[in-house]
Amino acid sequence: MAALHIKKGSTKHSAYNLRPNFSDTKERHTLAVMVDNEPGVLARVIGLFSGRGYNIESLTVAEVDHMGHHSRITIVTEGTPQVIEQIKAQLGRIVPVHGVHDLTVEGATVERELALVKVASSGDKRVEALRLADIFRANAVDSTLESFVFQITGTPEKIDAFVDLMRPLGLVEVARTGVAALSRGI
Amino acid sequence: MKRQMTGAKMVVQALKDQGVDVVFGYPGGAVLPIYDEIFLQNDIRHVLVRHEQGAVHAAEGYARSTGKPGVVLVTSGPGATNAVTGLTDALLDSIPIVVLTGQVPTFMIGSDAFQEADTVGITRSCTKHNWLVKDTEKLSGTIHEAFHVAKSGRPGPVLVDIPKDVQFANGTYVEPKKVEVSHYQPQTKGDMDAIVELVEAIESAKKPIFYTGGGVINSGPAASQLLRELVEATGFPITSTLMGLGAYPASGDSWLGMLGMHGLYEANMAMHDCDLMINVGARFDDRITGRLDAFSPKSKKAHIDIDPSSINKVIRIDIPIVGDVGHVLEDLLKVWKSRGRKTNKEALIGWWKQIDSWKEIDCLKFKQEGKIIKPQYALSRLEELTKGHDRYVCTEVGQHQMWAAQYLGFEDPNRWMTSGGLGTMGYGMPASIGIQMAHPDSLVINVAGEASWLMNMQEMGTAVQFRLPVKQFILNNERLGMVRQWQELLHGERYSQSWSEALPDFVKLAEAFGAKGIRCDDPDDLDDAIMEMINYDGPVIFDCLVEKHENCFPMIPSGEPHNKMLLGDANTQDAIGNSGAVLV
Numbered sequence: 001m002a003a004l005h006i007k008k009g010s011t012k013h014s015a016y017n018l019r020p021n022f023s024d025t026k027e028r029h030t031l032a033v034m035v036d037n038e039p040g041v042l043a044r045v046i047g048l049f050s051g052r053g054y055n056i057e058s059l060t061v062a063e064v065d066h067m068g069h070h071s072r073i074t075i076v077t078e079g080t081p082q083v084i085e086q087i088k089a090q091l092g093r094i095v096p097v098h099g100v101h102d103l104t105v106e107g108a109t110v111e112r113e114l115a116l117v118k119v120a121s122s123g124d125k126r127v128e129a130l131r132l133a134d135i136f137r138a139n140a141v142d143s144t145l146e147s148f149v150f151q152i153t154g155t156p157e158k159i160d161a162f163v164d165l166m167r168p169l170g171l172v173e174v175a176r177t178g179v180a181a182l183s184r185g186i
Numbered sequence: 187m188k189r190q191m192t193g194a195k196m197v198v199q200a201l202k203d204q205g206v207d208v209v210f211g212y213p214g215g216a217v218l219p220i221y222d223e224i225f226l227q228n229d230i231r232h233v234l235v236r237h238e239q240g241a242v243h244a245a246e247g248y249a250r251s252t253g254k255p256g257v258v259l260v261t262s263g264p265g266a267t268n269a270v271t272g273l274t275d276a277l278l279d280s281i282p283i284v285v286l287t288g289q290v291p292t293f294m295i296g297s298d299a300f301q302e303a304d305t306v307g308i309t310r311s312c313t314k315h316n317w318l319v320k321d322t323e324k325l326s327g328t329i330h331e332a333f334h335v336a337k338s339g340r341p342g343p344v345l346v347d348i349p350k351d352v353q354f355a356n357g358t359y360v361e362p363k364k365v366e367v368s369h370y371q372p373q374t375k376g377d378m379d380a381i382v383e384l385v386e387a388i389e390s391a392k393k394p395i396f397y398t399g400g401g402v403i404n405s406g407p408a409a410s411q412l413l414r415e416l417v418e419a420t421g422f423p424i425t426s427t428l429m430g431l432g433a434y435p436a437s438g439d440s441w442l443g444m445l446g447m448h449g450l451y452e453a454n455m456a457m458h459d460c461d462l463m464i465n466v467g468a469r470f471d472d473r474i475t476g477r478l479d480a481f482s483p484k485s486k487k488a489h490i491d492i493d494p495s496s497i498n499k500v501i502r503i504d505i506p507i508v509g510d511v512g513h514v515l516e517d518l519l520k521v522w523k524s525r526g527r528k529t530n531k532e533a534l535i536g537w538w539k540q541i542d543s544w545k546e547i548d549c550l551k552f553k554q555e556g557k558i559i560k561p562q563y564a565l566s567r568l569e570e571l572t573k574g575h576d577r578y579v580c581t582e583v584g585q586h587q588m589w590a591a592q593y594l595g596f597e598d599p600n601r602w603m604t605s606g607g608l609g610t611m612g613y614g615m616p617a618s619i620g621i622q623m624a625h626p627d628s629l630v631i632n633v634a635g636e637a638s639w640l641m642n643m644q645e646m647g648t649a650v651q652f653r654l655p656v657k658q659f660i661l662n663n664e665r666l667g668m669v670r671q672w673q674e675l676l677h678g679e680r681y682s683q684s685w686s687e688a689l690p691d692f693v694k695l696a697e698a699f700g701a702k703g704i705r706c707d708d709p710d711d712l713d714d715a716i717m718e719m720i721n722y723d724g725p726v727i728f729d730c731l732v733e734k735h736e737n738c739f740p741m742i743p744s745g746e747p748h749n750k751m752l753l754g755d756a757n758t759q760d761a762i763g764n765s766g767a768v769l770v
Contacts, residue, residue, distance in 0.1 A: 039318065040306060047311050082498065089495035095315040095335055095370050 028057070028078050029104040030111060030181045031088065036096040037063045037071040044094050045073055054079060054087050058113075058156070058178040070098070076156075076179050101183075108184040114177045115159045120147040121170030129169040136162045147172070193322040194219035194353040197286065200329040202229050203362050206257050208248065208623050209233070210241040214261025215301060216288025219353040221259075233623060233652055236644035238265050240616035242272020242343075243642070245283045247620030250603045251578055253406060255282040255336045256620060262288045263301030266347070267308060271610060273343045274312040278607025279429060280404055282341035284332050285313075291351035292320050305347045314342030320349065322357030330365045339372030340493040341404055372492060376509030376517060384464070384488045384505050385522045391462035391486075392533035393540075394422045397445065397474075400429030400606070401467020401491060401511050403599045409512035410599045413466065414438070416519055420529050423541055425453035427468050428591055429606045436595030442541065446474045447742050448588040451549035451751055454740075456541055457482055458748035465489040467511045470501045471607070472769075480747030490514045549740045549753055550592055559709050561586065561661045561732040565593040565633070568659060571716050575629040578621045580604060582614040582638030585667035585738045590633040612641030618656040619648055629657070629720065636662040636689060636729075646699040649725040657719050658727045663734045664689060671737045692729035699725075707731035744769040 035041045042061055049056050058076040063069065077087060084102070091100045103109040117138070119129045129148060133140065138152035152162050156179060163174055191199065197220050201209065208231045213221045224232050235241040238260045245256025260269055266287040276283050290299040306318045315335050317328050325348065332344045388394065396417060402409050410433045417424050417440050424434050425445040434441060443450035445457055457463065463485045468474070475481045478500060488505035489497050497506045507514055522528075554563040579594060580603035581587040587604055596602045603621060605613035618632040632639075639660050649656050669684040696703030702722050706715040706729070719726045741752045 040310065043307070044310060051311055086495060086499060089497075093340075093493065093495055098369060 024080055026078050026080055027084060027104070028076065029084050029102055030109065030179060031075045031077065031091070032101040032103055032181065033073040033075060033091055034098040034101075035071050035073060035094075036098070037069040038096055041071070041094075041096050042073070044096070045075075045091065048090055048094065049077075049087075052086075052090065054083065060178040060180050074178070074180050103181050103183055106183055109181050110184055111155055111179050111181040112153055113156050113159055113179050114151065114153050115163070116141070116175045117150045117152060117163060117166055118147060118172040118174070119150065119166050119170045120172050122146060125169045129166060132162070132165050132169070138162060189359045190356055191359050192219065192223075192353065193325050193348065193355055193357060194223045196322070196326045196357065196359050197329065197348065197353070198223040198227060198230065199359055200326050200362075201257060204330070204333045205254070206230055209257045209259050210235055210244040210248070210620065211259030212236075212238050212241060212261065212265060214265050214288065216262035216290060216350050217259060217265075217286075217348075217353075218288075219350065220286070220288070220348075231623075232259075233619065233648065235616065235619075236647050237642065238268035239271050239612065240619070240642050240645045240648065242269050242283065242285065243275070243610070243613050243616035244620035244623070244645075244648075245285075246272065246276050246279075246281045246613075247580055247603050247617030248624045249276075249281050249283055249620075250403075250617075251600050251621045252624045253600060255284050255333060255341075258283060258285040260285070260287055261301065262290055262305065263303045265301075266303055266305040269345075270309060270312055271608075273309055273345065275605055275608040275610045275613060276343035277312055277314065279605065280341050280400060281343065282336040283343045284329075284336050285343060285345045286329075287345060287347050288353070289318065289347045289349040292349045293351065295349065305345070309345050312343070313345045314340075316345040316347065318347045318349075319352055322352050322355040325352060325357060326360045327365045330360070330362045331368055333362075334368050335370055338370060340401075340496075373508055374492070374510040374513050376490065376507040376514035378517070380505055380507045381514065381517050381521055384507065384518060385525060387462050387486055387488065387505065388420060388422075388464070388522060389525070389528040390530055391422075392530055393456075393460045393537045394420075394462040394464065394534075395442075395456050395460040396422055396424040396434075396464050396466060397426075397457065397468055398424060398430045398433055398466040399427040399468025401469075402430055402433035403467075405467065405492075405511040407599060409467075409510075409515060410434070412512060412515040412519060416515060416522075419519075419527065420522075421531075421534055422464075422529075423456055423538070425449070425457065427471065427474055427606070428604060430468060431591060431602045432596035432599045435597040437597060444591050445748075446471075447476070447744075448592065448738055448740065449474075449742075450592070451547050451740050451753065452541055452544040454742065454748040454751055455544045459540070460485045463487045465491070466515070467491060469493075469496045470499070472500075475501065476742045476750075477745055477747045482748070547753065549751075554709055557708060559707065559712060559730060559732045561589050561663070561736055562593055563709060564661060564712060564730050564732060565589050567712050568631070568633075568716060569594045571713065572629060572631065572720065575720070576625075576627070577601065577629045577631065578603070578625060580614045580617040580621060580630070580632050582632070582634040582641075583609045583611045584635045584638055584669075585663075585671065585736075586633055586635040586638075586661045588668075588738045589661070594633075611638040613638075615639055615642045615658065616645045616648075618658070619645055619652075619654055622649075622654040622656050623652070626654075630655070631657045631659050634658055634660045635667060636660050636664065636692075637666045637686060640690075643695075646696070646701060646725065646727070650700045653724070655722070655724050655726075658725070659719070659730065660692065660728060661730050661732050662689070662692070663732050663736070665734055667736075668738065670735075674737070675743070692727050696725075696727035701725040701727060703727050703729065705729040705731070
């Protein structure tokens with residue numbers, strides 16, 4: 001019942017905490033899905049989203065426990081509260097899924113994304129790109145006389161802002177990892 | 187003791203250890219090692235079907251009529267793809283089946299080998315879970331886990347894909363008890379606070395109704411028994427979905443009949459007007475709810491379901507209880523009894539008075555006049571002449587299916603097998619084979635339409651080969667009856683492609699298969715013909731020629747709520763509006 005945030009053995013809450021009225025406004029939620037790292041598990045999760053018509057804004061996945069073969073999938077999705085609840089319940093039904101955590105409702109979270117940003121320019125533009133990278137605490141991880149590759153870490157919004165600033169300064173291409181997230185505190 | 191054996195032998199050993207007594211299947215190149223092992227033993231019977239789709243539906247019939255998982259064995263490529271319809275059918279109706287497929291050897295996977303298909307990829311979205319086993323060491327454990335997943339929680343179909351080299355290689359066999367405990371353990375006990383809340387609602391409800399579904403059947407016979415006790419003790423009316431028929435007996439005092447699109451008037455009206463709806467193992471399917479924004483507007487709704495994703499999926503629930511129907515009903519009865527078995531008796535009398543007035547409409551009435559058999563009459567006579575028998579009924583999909591649900595009465599669970607969620611034409615003929623295999627001495631009847639029946643008629647060969655005395659009761663209107671009915675109501679009576687020009691002579695067809703054929707086109711001969719079918723010791727195709735343009739009523743037109751039912755032909759003009767026409 002991890003998908004429903006009910007502590008094991010708890011009788012305080014009903015089995016399904018969906019009493020509040022559903023609204024029609026769309027919300028953005030970050031979900032952490034703990035899965036067995038077995039073949040096809042990512043296809044099951046993605047197939048669920050496409051088959052039932054849910055949105056994926058960002059998705060990251062990697063094995064986080066090599067001994068236990070457990071992977072953590074972080075999904076950023078958007079939908080009405082009812083759809084979000086459906087997504088969590090549907091994810092919870094997948095056999096190799098051990099737990100679904102809605103980080104957006106479970107308290108404060110740290111969300112980070114990493115991006116590599118290639119910028120090609122010369123003269124003032126090149127100097128300005130480097131100055132802005134410094135302000136954003138982006139590091140140059142590759143450099144030629146005509147280009148930089150910056151590595152930037154932060155929230156998706158911060159990366160969006162940095163990429164927008166690089167556009168007039170000779171932006172060539174961007175690679176982003178998607179969001180990784182953890183809840184704050186213990 | 188650890189036992190070394192080939193993967194093929196492991197498959198058969200694992201099936202034996204899981205208590206499997208019959209397998210439905212069809213051999214082919216990629217499963218030959220397993221078929222060799224089947225040849226070398228006598229514990230498991232193998233039923234050779236004529237098409238892999240038939241094997242899966244037969245396994246569904248077996249599973250639904252016994253409560254045990256049905257088992258299918260087919261080859262790679264086309265064997266697996268032919269199983270897809272049956273898998274999807276079992277997924278939508280929550281039927282536990284285990285499908286074993288052969289696969290090309292591991293070193294050839296991905297090379298577009300002969301009869302290679304990405305079976306786990308293709309079946310990922312039509313199984314509860316599936317596995318490709320690439321290591322013989324993991325084979326027995328995976329098969330045991332497959333049975334566990336198929337049976338646990340909300341049951342469903344699973345598939346294990348076994349490459350041919352894995353079948354040949356040696357490995358260690360692990361017995362079911364020794365397999366690592368699966369983390370997949372769905373919650374079965376309901377939340378006590380929610381159960382108490384439901385008891386409080388039961389104590390004060392003025393117009394309550396039980397709305398039950400296939401979950402009660404899946405939970406096992408004990409759940410049906412508890413449901414009966416609860417219904418009798420409270421005196422509340424009860425209706426059921428197509429999938430739940432038999433959980434409460436049709437002869438019971440509180441029975442309102444089936445609800446939904448072709449459900450009974452009193453059942454649908456009571457659903458619309460109730461003030462407490464207790465959903466027990468049903469899922470608010472669109473065939474049940476009709477128009478969502480007008481669905482039972484005045485009621486408090488409780489929902490007992492083992493699948494959390496069923497709750498609040500389409501209908502807002504006031505009292506949600508996640509758990510197995512049997513466990514929850516047991517706790518519910520305990521709490522309700524300990525609090526003094528209270529109900530609002532005075533209000534209930536008024537509620538039943540209201541229900542009785544709806545019953546007076548007698549929505550299933552029909553007139554058998556003249557020399558043409560009405561389908562309703564045929565099923566009424568079938569009911570009358572077979573109801574005392576140890577009887578199992580399955581159906582195909584269409585008008586005949588709805589008439590069977592309306593005019594046949596089911597007294598016990600597991601006696602009624604039909605394709606509800608997916609609506610698979612061609613389900614019934616092979617399903618009857620699976621049911622008869624499980625219950626060799628019982629009367630097994632497949633109520634069919636001639637069009638559905640033709641979709642898997644090749645399985646008559648299976649019935650004859652295995653001496654399964656299945657009775658194929660075909661209501662033959664030479665039409666795709668339900669399609670024709672919708673074209674009449676929705677598409678200006680333009681009957682596009684909905685009749686059959688060149689039907690076979692079903693009596694000669696029966697004889698060609700080595701079965702018995704009976705034709706009846708006269709209401710006066712019907713009883714004798716049905717008796718002849720029942721008394722014949724062998725498979726029968728009964729060609730019952732019925733009224734060609736009969737429509738199935740009552741009917742909630744698509745896009746309408748429960749209280750806007752059509753009762754008969756008189757009031758069907760423009761019954762379905764433009765918004766309803768886009769719905770299915």
